[in-house]
Amino acid sequence: MKTVWITGNPGNQAFEPSVMALGNFDGVHKGHRQIIEDARKIAAEKGVNLAVMTFDPHPRQVLGAGANYDQQLTPLPIKLEVFEELGVTICYVVQFDTQFASVTAESFVHDFLFRLNAKAIVVGFDYRFGAGGRADANTLKALAEEAGRAVHIVPAVNLYGEKVSSSFIREKLLLGEVKLAAELLGKPYEILGEVVRGEGRGRVLGFPTANIAPLHKFVLPRTGVYLIQCKFADMDEPLSGLMNIGYKPTFNDLENQVTLEAHLFDFSGDLYHKQMKIQFLDFLRSEKKFNSAQELIAQIQADVQEAKRRFESFPR
Incomplete structure (x- = not known):
């Protein structure tokens, strides 16, 4: 797997065509795995690379939102290992800082996704992006499809009536429920x-x-x-x-x-x-x-x- 570090704007260099799975992917749990699996199938159909875009450090750590996100389920080196195990061929690691946090939804789509040569994009149903996190998966779909790029939105993966999510797994670990955490993670x-x-x-x-x-x-x-x-x-x-x-x-x-x-x-x-x-x-x-x-x-x-x-x- 090739790892490409993105600091600031990707610029005008040539990037290999890919189907891009987007997300922070902390934990690489069953919901994340479904996003990557759907992207893998589309990439195989198109004959292009399977790519993942993730962010470092965790956006909530930079924005100061929620729990202590200085601690991770899968710190970046571990996350990269899991991506490779799942067959990802390119991982774009975007440096998440206050400057990137101010990028508009339109700029993210045109100046990042399109410049990175994403031929199709796969996200979870609850994906949010752009300044203030004001844009959602449907916004992404509308912006990308204007330029002829398909967006596939993956519905929630549920277990025991709850959405599988990184925050839910964190909650269960802090209660000592490691068997349930394993079910949510897939291992x-x-x-x-x-x-x-x-x-x-x-x-x-x-x-x-x-x-x-x-x-x-x-x-x-x-x-x-x-x-x-x-x-x-x-x-x-x-x-x-x-x-x-x-x-x-x-x-x-x-x-x-x-x-x-x-x-x-x-x-x-x-x-x-x-x-x-x-x-x-x-x-x-x-x-x-x-x-x-x-x-x-x-x-x-x-x-x-x-x-x-x-x-x-x-x-x-």
Whole structure:
């Protein structure tokens, strides 16, 4: 996949013809995948590239709207990997800043989409663009079709009576509902991290843990204990285990820094400085403070047994 970075106006250089899927695509969830799949089919019919246009940083981060969008479901490097997996041949990454935010709907269509040689455009039904987000998918359709460019509007993808959306997935992760998040995404929610040195307390307790430093600003699920699966670049098979997201209240009264600790089943070895992709499979329990290390050990033993039992129900 070719990645093209757009800062300011694309200019008059020649771009390869494509069918363009538009959106921020945070999460690349089932709704996003439908947009890209529809674009892929049209691109195949026309014999041109399948392209995606996305924006960096997240528009809401620049405009200061809504929740803390400094944290992403799929930070840009991860998003680009997923696009390539989905068969995208060109990804246009537009720098979203206050100058771009002021571009009119007409200018965006003529000075960006047309100059990038989009022969057809595919968007979700709720797509908005142009200064102040005042233009919608129907506006895009009218502007593009005036110049003979087709616009395909993809209807909502619903699950359990709710529209699949990035904000809905964020909401579910913050409630710890990682199984539902996986259904909305089309695969388990995952983050990328590096194993760093911790306090070594888990090994003393008989349950050695890998302390994880996320490599990007991911949306983290709520504090608690999770069933996870981890993938390493130098290992053929993934490893299953437990992850605690929290403040370690049994040993630390300073609740000011969230930590991520993974205990991997039936594994021994040196993982320091290795990168791992962590998939969240299920939520086991909330984090809580224990009266003693012995109580904590007993709870971890119960957590491991329960996690292994649940892991048997997940597809490999």
